[in-house]
Amino acid sequence: MPPSTCYNCKAARAVIIRPKNRHKLCRECFIQIFELEVHETITSANLFFRGERIAIGASGGKDSTVLAAVLKTLNERYDYGLDLSLLSIDEGIRGYRDDSLETVKRNAVQYEMPLEIVGYGELYGWTMDQVVEQVGKKGNCTYCGVFRRQALDRGAARLGINHVVTGHNADDVAETVMMNLLRGDLPRLSRGTSIVTESGASDIKRSKPLKYAYEKEIVLYAHHRQLDYFSTECIYSPEAFRGSARTLIKDLEKIRPSSILDIVKSGEDMAALVPSQVRGAGKSCKSSAPADDEAAGGCGSQNGRTSGGEMAAMENQLAANDTAESRETEIRIPRKGLEAKKIKTQTLQYCEQCGYISSQRICKACTLLDGLNRNRPKAAIEISLEDEEGSSTLARQMERTQLTNS
Ligand SMILES: Nc1ncnc2c1ncn2[C@@H]1O[C@H](COP(=O)(O)OP(=O)(O)OP(=O)(O)O)[C@@H](O)[C@H]1O
Secondary structure (H helix, E strand, O other), X not given: OOOOEOOOOOOOEOOEEOOOOOOEEOHHHHHHHHXXXXXXXXXXXXXXXXXXXXXXXXXXXXXXXXXXXXXXXXXXXXXXXXXXXXXXXXXXXXXXXXXXXXXXXXXXXXXXXXXXXXXXXHHHOOOHXXXXXXXXXXXXXXXXXXXXHHHHHHHHHHHOOOEEEOOOOHHHHHHHHHHHHHOOOHHHHHHHHOOEEOOOOOOOEEEOOOOOOOXXXXXHHHHHOOOOOOOOOOOOOOOXXXXXXXXXXXXXXXXXXXXXXXXXXXXXXXXXXOOHHHHOOOHHHOOOOOOOHHHHOOOOOOOOOOOOHHHHHHHHHHHHHHHHOOOOOOOOOXXXXXXXXXXXXXXXXXXXXXOOEEOOOOOHHHHHXXXXXXXXXXXXXXXXXXXXXXXXXXXXHHHHHHHHHO
């Protein structure tokens, strides 16, 4: 069969079949189109203003590396006038984050961007290796997600920047939509689909310029531009529910490539139906809008990305059961009072311990830290909570927050 020509330029040889729409493209057209689509996302959502300082949440992985590369290209090509920096959080995971941070350090040189690294150890007195040693692998993603959100805010505040962009892509958003649909959490679904998340008290705005970019296309882009990124998965436990949502979406994508974007768009439409006081996002509703699933249940990264084998085995099992058993269908009538799930609204306040924005008296990070510190052997607490000047980590954390909030 003769090689196909590019669907776009009709001249060069096609080397890519776009996962999004199956168009056959040459390398140059694919790169141009990918960048143009991110540019359109940025301009149609008015994400930036001229002269704005932006911190790129840089993990060294493919998504944030592509984000940094594309933002640098677009900033120069379209003269956005942005001042771009890289901001990395060192969760303290030996054999994973230390290696990926080396990639970010190289990216900082390659893209000529300043880099700030903020560590869980210095902020919280706990690295993720120590947390996992204490709590085990199960549930550790919750600690990591809650800590990371605050750490990104604190790192940005340290740089004097109030807009953090992250590499969350269309697949991540579709998973978040699916997970929150399955657990009936419309407020969180709504926050997860939003391209920008702002909270009432923190001045730090978050946005996802790659929100409509397919993960597969991000990998293709990184490959064809030969970007330097780190591809090892986090060594700690998978977030099982996200993994199941991912498997479901990947199965749908095989039958219908547009499924990912369709789910994202449906999520946006559903979000539009959620009243803003229930959604709990944005400055107007005075809520802490405590993030989407980035904070709620881990990083939403490679974690939990199951192959789908478990699902297939379960489907086979169910099919076998169906033929063996009689085909009875049980219809349950909901008990009175249980029909409608009560939707809680959130009220803005500051954590009494560290001053960070929270919907509770004590923020999630302090609650988790209290639990960790209570169970830490006494000698270890004394050593790790005292810094050279003798002030406690949380006290330092509070000082920083007061600076941030003032
Ligand atoms: N340690 C970190 N430091 C800074 N930003 C981070 C860190 N971890 C995650 N992020 C930000 O959050 C986004 C989503 O993170 P997630 O863990 O889901 O990783 P991912 O989908 O594998 O992305 P990546 O490929 O960039 O690692 C990343 O693209 C990045 O912008």
